[in-house]
Amino acid sequence: MLIESATKKAYDEKNPKEYKTVLIYDNKSLATAVSKLAKNNVLNFTQSERTNIIEYIDKKRLIETLTNYMHNPKLVDTDLILSSWISMKDYIKACLI
Numbered sequence: 001m002l003i004e005s006a007t008k009k010a011y012d013e014k015n016p017k018e019y020k021t022v023l024i025y026d027n028k029s030l031a032t033a034v035s036k037l038a039k040n041n042v043l044n045f046t047q048s049e050r051t052n053i054i055e056y057i058d059k060k061r062l063i064e065t066l067t068n069y070m071h072n073p074k075l076v077d078t079d080l081i082l083s084s085w086i087s088m089k090d091y092i093k094a095c096l097i
Contacts, residue, residue: 002092003030003034003063003088003091003092004030006091006092006095006096007025007030007033007034007037008025009095009096010037010042010043010094010095011023011024011025011033011037012025014042014043014095015042023036023037023040023042030063031057031058031061031062031063031064034053034057034063034091035053035054035057035058037095038050038053038054038057038091039054043091043094043095044094045090045091045094049087049090052087053087053088053091056084056087056088060080060084062080062084062088065077065080
């Protein structure tokens with residue numbers, strides 16, 4: 001919920017005019033929306049910060065993993081959650097500021 005709310009806010013408030021046709025918030029895929037913000041550097045991250053966010057969202061499928069934890073009773077990969085929090089915390093802050 002926090003990632004989704006922060007991402008929507010960034011699309012509404014930080015989306016530069018030159019990206020308005022490229023960066024359209026997709027209600028069907030939060031992962032795609034987050035990845036597009038990072039790839040187009042709307043939030044002015046360094047290259048390593050962008051790479052980390054894209055890795056967690058695209059390669060490690062963080063959004064799908066978190067959704068799965070909410071809907072299915074199974075053990076949580078705490079290492080993934082803790083390691084992703086470092087990068088995603090900065091992403092959330094950048095969206096909200």
